Amino acid sequence: MNALLGTAGVALGLAACVLGALTLLAASLRHQSRQLRLAEGYALLALAGALLAFLAMEHALVTHDFSLKYVAQNHARATPLLYTIASLWGALEGSILLWSLVLAGYTVAVTRRFRARLTDPLLGWAMLTMFVVGGFFFALMLGPANPFRVLAHPPADGAGPNPLLQNHPLMAIHPPMLYLGYVGFTVPFAFCVAALVTGRVGEGWLESTRRWTLVSWGFLTVGIVLGSWWSYEVLGWGGFWAWDPVENASFLPWLTGTAFIHSVMVQERRGMLRVWNLSLLLATFSLTLFGTFLTRSGVLDSVHSFTESPIGTWLLSAFGVTVAVALGLIAWRGDRLRSPGRIDSPVSREGAFMANNVLFAAFAFVVLLGTVFPLIHEALTNEQITVGRPYFDRMTMPIGIALLFMMAVAPVLPWRKASHGVLRERLLWPAWAGVAALVLAVAVGARGLAPLVAFGLGGLAAGSAVRQVVLAGRAARRSGASVLNAVVGRTNGGMIVHLGVVVVAVAFTAAQSFSAHREVRLAPQQTARVGGHSVTYLGAETIRGAQKTTIKASVRIDGGRVYAPALQQFPNATNAIGTPSVRWGLRSDVYLTLAVAPQRAGGAAVIGVVVEPLASWLWIGGGLMAVGTALALVPGRRRRPTAPVSSPSTPDADLVDA
Amino acid sequence: MRRLAWLAALVVALIALVIGTTDRSNPSAAERVDHIAATVRCPACRGESARDSNAPAAANVRAEIARRVRAGQSDDQIRDALVAAYGDSILLTPPRSGWGGLVWVLPVMALVCGLAGVAFAFRRWRVEAA
Structure with missing residues (x-):
């Protein structure tokens, strides 16, 4: 019964996605914009299918239906209810089911949010992309990752979940958070494809997806922090981040996503870096696929083991197709992607964002290379080697320190061009905050160049984030608005996120260096x-x-x-x-x-x-990042053109826009 | 006045850094074992270090390292001995020579290329503006 309902749900989801995609394709090609409205119905059908499958699986788990292979392998009668419910995402097939449900949810959310614009060809192509991605995951569940496979001879009791997964309640929230983040990046990706197809590669689609990107990034951040908290609480080795492939797979899209969130501001403001931003989104989305492939195909045990599982081939093909299609689209639209602007000086906000992007890209490259290098090496030489924590620690430490430095300097830099005088004035108090942090660290006995530099730069970065918030608060008070405006909106919320990052970075350094x-x-x-x-x-x-x-x-x-x-x-x-x-x-x-x-x-x-x-500050910092992301989503105070803060004579004018 | 404040900040920071990095007390034997074990894989696990793993195989490696530290061997001698016993993959850091060296060199090259690309872009913009 559960198997039947579940399979019916998956089939309904697949049918809705395929029909939705075909309808939208036909309508888009024939310019029948009214037909594009049908996306709404198909999205609801796909969500209904995913929900039916999800509930059927939860029902099977709760009622101990061991005729399902997935239940027999991942559940036992004695498993407590919380872990029974969480067992749905404890293994491959179930996690694909959760993925599909989240994706179907996002698809419906997009049709709701953009209801008035559904007949816009841009929305048509975006919805089409979402249906194609959704169809792929539903198809996975009918093919190599079928969660509703039935056993001819059901056992009396099941094996129960992996012991590590029934040990801590965080297991119930960490994976859903991570998937809300992973899957959320499908939305900006879909708009990016739509922008390329329709040739409307301006800033409109960026504006439309800004909040979606932030929400996904926030969920991904929370998911990663909860994951490392879980590993700290459960795995028992006293650490929280092991540079394990599973962790790296979640960290890679976070790195490219973070780069995107920053560089997108250059495009919004100056209309530049279009190809780069498209590439970052493409990288973020395809890295979620690639990460799932890496961690779910068994390829990491050995290059030769991955052909044994068909899911690996499916995911790798999806990754290849995504990259090929997106690169093809970018090449095809190459002429429209040229932007006439130019950046006046490297010492400017946009210059800082570019440096930030080079650093994040290098960071992602190191993590990706270190994760897959054992495979490359084995393929080349047939000898196994290990790339472990010492490698990642050594290679990412200088990048992390450079990022802390950028985080300190960038918020005080004005757009276009900064003079040294401006920098000297704006950075003076943050610099003293950095010196104070350094002196305090030395006084309590911290030793070693790298950690001390990290602490000092952490103080500097925190100082410049606080400076921004204080200035925004003063500006709000001057214009008679609520002081709460000091922490809402993208710029100010972003500074709260920065503070969270500083807290995490300092805690990470202290716990790694002085445990x-x-x-x-x-x-x-x-x-x-x-x-x-x-x-x-x-x-x-x-x-x-x-x-x-x-x-x-x-x-x-x-x-x-x-x-x-x-x-x-x-x-x-x-x-x-x-x-x-x-x-x-x-x-x-x-x-x-x-x-x-x-x-x-x-x-x-x-x-x-x-x-x-300082280990507990890791979770406090993670919480601060989540709060900051939420604050950044609140519409900030619009700058009135007549407001005194925007007059060019005020040096801080560009710091108070929301 | 502002110049003076900056100068003071730099001087204080430098003094703190000097104090914080000149402390050269020799690590104790236990700290050395810890330090070496963190760079060596636990033979029974995939990526976990011999320091972090609870497996009996990891405990054996730790005991072996401790024995060699007591015998007065250097860090590199100990690591070489472990490689001779377990093979290259016992080290959590890939070898610096041969194909394994790529994993160290490629990121540096990528970063240099990235920075060079940005520098080139700025140069072009400046020439266009002129």
């Missing part, structure tokens, strides 16, 4: 000192449950509260899964794991202790 790792073997009541904290092992207890067996150690930190790092043994896994226990602190976290359980009652245990300075 202390130790494993200590302790008999009950024995105490060890790690990184200035005392850790006392009190004993361990074993709790047997239906779903898992847990060995819990009791560990007292600094003579205060008792924490309980544990090892969990799930029936479907050979290795025990560690559950870390973390004492949060604004200055540093004390992160405990039970590395080796006591062999006999009252015996000694091996406790892993990581003291991680």
Whole structure:
């Protein structure tokens, strides 16, 4: 029953997408603009299909319908409800189902938002693109990633989700957030294709998709931060970012998307960088496909394993077709994409955005190269090598520092041309903020050139973001508007995002550079000192449950509260899964794991202790970035042409526009 | 006055940097083991380092590194010994010679090309304006 409903839903979604795409194609080619209205109906049908399939799968999971292969492999009767619901996106087929649902949702949202403009050929082509992408994902579910495959002999109980995925409630929100971000970039991509096809490559489509891009970027940011929080809380190695291919796959579109959000401002303001912006959007969208291919096809285990899974071929083909079509369109419209403008001086806002883009592109290139290089190397030499964290740390550190520097300077630079005097005046207070951060870091004992430079530049960047917000607040007060205007709108909201980035960067640097790792073997009541904290092992207890067996150690930190790092043994896994226990602190976290359980009652245990300075600021900074993105979406105060702040004699005029 | 404020900021920053980077205390044996283990893969895992992994194979590698640190070997000697035992892929950083060197060189070349491209664009704009 569930299988039937689910397959019907997928088939309905596919049919709606294919028919929608064909109808829009025919209507666009014959210039029957009234037919373009039909997009609305097809979008609703596709959403209905995706929703039906989604609900059928959730129903199957909740009612333990083990006749479905997906349920039998990813669910067990003893799985708690939250993880049962989250199991839908715990494995490949289900995550494609979630992807389709989110995409169908975005498609309907676009038809609603642009209802009045649906007969516009630009919208027609954009909707057509969305239907084609949607059709691809529905087709995946009828082909190589069918979530509704039926077992001839259903088992009495299933294997249950991967133990790592039923260990923390973040698993229920991290993937949906990530997908809302990933899939959201389909909207600006669709408009970019439409702009190329219709030849309306001006700034109109950018204006239309600005908010969609920001929303997607915000969701992607939240998804990535939650993902690293999950890995910190669950994986038990004391870190939060391992440069693992799965993490890199989500980070790559974030990097190109971030570059786009910045460079698009140059195009809006000066009509330049058109081809570059199109390429960034294309890169962002195709990197979501490529990332899914990398992480889902098994290609990373070895070049030779990927032919075993058909989904890899499908995703790689989709990636290839997307890149080829988009490059073809850009080449075809090459003549219209030339822009007459020019940039007067490298020391200007637009110059800074260009430098920012070169840096982000280089960052993305390093991450992409490092991720796929083992494959290239194996293909060339037949020898396996590893490209791991030390490589990424070393290569991205200088880029990160350069980005912090740009983040400090760019917001104070005026458009067109800056004189040195302007820079000297505007950067003075931010510079002192940077010096203060540096002195404070040295005073509390931070050592080493790279981290100290990062802290100093972090202070500088924070200073120039705060300066912008303060100026905007003053301008708002002068014109009698609410002071809240200081933090809304793209420019000011963006500064809040910058502050979030600074917080994350400082926390990342501190936690990476100054964490202390130790494993200590302790008999009950024995105490060890790690990184200035005392850790006392009190004993361990074993709790047997239906779903898992847990060995819990009791560990007292600094003579205060008792924490309980544990090892969990799930029936479907050979290795025990560690559950870390973390004492949060604004200055540093004390992160405990039970590395080796006591062999006999009252015996000694091996406790892993990581003291991680500033780690909790990573999540605070991530939250600040999310808040900033939301504020940037609020329409800012429009600048009245007569307002005194916009008169050319005020040096800060360009800083207060929203 | 402003010039003076900038000068003061630079001087203070320089002094702080000098204090913050001249601290040359020798790392303890445990810190060295930690440091080396972070650059070596856990043989039983895919990308995790021997420092971060909880697997028994990683514990063996850590013990081996600790033994060699006690024996007075240098970081590079220890890494070479591990490569001899487990092969090139034990290192989390790819080799600098041969095809593996590409992964170090390509990003630098890409960045140089990118910056050169931007510089070229600005030059052209300046010539057009003149």
